[in-house]
Amino acid sequence: MTTPLRLAIAGLGTVGVGVIKMVRQNAALISARTGRDVQIVAVSARSRDKDRGVSLQNYDWEDDPVTMATRDDVDVFVELMGGSDGPAKAATEAALAAGKDVVTANKAMLAIHGQALALAAEEAGRVLRYEAAVAGGIPVIKALTEGLAGNEITRVMGVMNGTCNYILTRMESAGLPYDEVFAEADALGYLEADPTLDVGGIDAGHKLAILASIAFGTQVAFDAMELEGIDRITIEDIRQAADMGYKIKLLGVAQLTGRGLEQRMSPCLVPDTSPLGQLDGGTNMVVLEGDHVGQIVLRGAGAGEGPTASAVMSDILDIARGIRVATFGQPATRLTQATPAKAVTPAPYYLRMQLLDKPGAMAKVATVLGEAGISIDRMRQYGHQDDTAPVLIVTHKTTRAAIDAARKAFDAIDVIAEPPVTLRIEQV
């Protein structure tokens, strides 16, 4: 038995408390598996007096996480405060500069400052680990960075925001409109303080940007991601999609194409018989595709005390075992700056529009599509209600550019009540 691994934990919310519980409850198996004891020496949080359901009396209290991060008696700084900047970033930088390994669950910080922090970690000769930042308890960072390391990764996909998946699933099962289910989710405490982080796809987009960096050896580039939230999804779209054998998911897709790196987080249709289509409620799923391994699907709880703490602990146990891997799977100095490519990979699209009751309206729609080079796989027109008739179209494979061109042309022909809903059908 070597010397213990000494932790300082900043942030005592759900995850921080979960980590403290795991360190205590599973102390014996942790030392059996790593050959070392894991000890918490210091903790820090905004409020010292709050009752968190765990005793903190054996740990030094520090008011300032930055000061705590540089303590001589700390080996690993565990950052669980959140926020892309502010104390989380300052303390992480201070910890690395002071020669500490860092474990964090902070997807926003990594998505925005990942490259700079990875460089800082390498300069300091320390590791920066973040299994908990993506898909909660699912060990996806390890699977991608190590488990599939011999593969050229061809595509990464994921449903990585449980709140959005809950909302979409609940809209379908209860037949309720978006606003009503959104209010329910809010009342249940499922939403972030700023709900656009969830329903705008930002939170899930942060996670996808991190996965893309590992998968393709590129510098994390959240600002180049195409983001579209779920707030425009209607119960009609969900029903119509179901009718044609699809589910609507807030799906992240990253792939390296000849024209650059595609990163999209947007509502997509997926076949209802696929693992992604069958994912109901708040669970997360990540799909990894490699040139030799084919498709690997990982499923588990994407949030919550136990699952997220489990991921944090996996990083801590790796460090205790002496497992040291570069932040994004290879030296940060080697990561390339990818050219962003906007949805160049062709796919079928789903279009829903309200056709005005005018002679020749449908012909005009069909002409617009034809002139944009879009061919129609399936089309349904329903009866008129209030002077408009719902029209659904599933196209053959086409490009986003063609869809955008058609959308623009629709504006000019004046036979559609409002801009059409256009959703990509992702081939999974």
Add this chain to the structure above:
Amino acid sequence: MTTPLRLAIAGLGTVGVGVIKMVRQNAALISARTGRDVQIVAVSARSRDKDRGVSLQNYDWEDDPVTMATRDDVDVFVELMGGSDGPAKAATEAALAAGKDVVTANKAMLAIHGQALALAAEEAGRVLRYEAAVAGGIPVIKALTEGLAGNEITRVMGVMNGTCNYILTRMESAGLPYDEVFAEADALGYLEADPTLDVGGIDAGHKLAILASIAFGTQVAFDAMELEGIDRITIEDIRQAADMGYKIKLLGVAQLTGRGLEQRMSPCLVPDTSPLGQLDGGTNMVVLEGDHVGQIVLRGAGAGEGPTASAVMSDILDIARGIRVATFGQPATRLTQATPAKAVTPAPYYLRMQLLDKPGAMAKVATVLGEAGISIDRMRQYGHQDDTAPVLIVTHKTTRAAIDAARKAFDAIDVIAEPPVTLRIEQV
């Protein structure tokens, strides 16, 4: 860039050829990710002249894998010959004794000699890695050993023989009897030379024994596993199970109970809406449950050149990166000898029997069940055909001991045409 990692590969079947292809095709990304080149220096197989579709001319040929395993210019011995004993074991032992790390895909060798080999690896200060031995391309050894390392594992389940899952799925979709689908699978080359390895559950049992050792810190104990194959499953059972909302899968389950270690590989009913129930065809799935992480589901190709080679490469890249973990996740000297426990965890059971056309027959059956302490959840009796009537029973939770007692009592009452089919309904 440090010195290259030098491999010797014994066994040039599908997997060996796949590894050679990956080392060549992905050389650039392998060295980017590990900071080292990976080189093959020598190869060995039964026949030198066979055309394998890859050139071997840059590698030394060795007739004897044991000699090759101890070459001075080899860092890692890659054992892909198969077979629990013979050359595979001899060469693995020789490699470890000569101070080489070993990577193998050999589930039989690990399930039977895992403890001795783990001790040998530790004595030599080398690692013995085997990601490819369980569930092909799914990085399940890494997920369990490292990704969930902070958890007490509570249960491990898996569908880990693609051939059996293909047979069961095909029986259902085509409505064909077992013998016919078995013959089809044989003609398609899906079966091992000795098909009982597949359909008898032995191959999948080897994999489960390995997972159980990591999960519970116990010495691998394949000989203590309850094994039951799929050859007694009829199309009637598949149909009746489907009718009640279940699928039949060859399911491995390992869990540590108060009475010892349960390890079962047997046909079970699982809900058709669960991830396991939705797994069709030759794909593998492993379900890992931990005290904090909850349930993690991993899905992917369980066999084939690319997926299996991907798993072998993951071990090789770990070694190149300096990742060194004890064979079964903790020192072999610490692994305990578990008491085998036979299906002590209660579960509902499915019973199918042919009731003879005798007065009071059903009353006798019900009495037997009642006297064994088994209560009935659902029962169906169909009309008589040829003097017998099919009866289906789903029990409430009960024990295997109670089911066995009932089976014995059925023998004595003489109202059932043949011993009843009894299948466990696993709660997933």
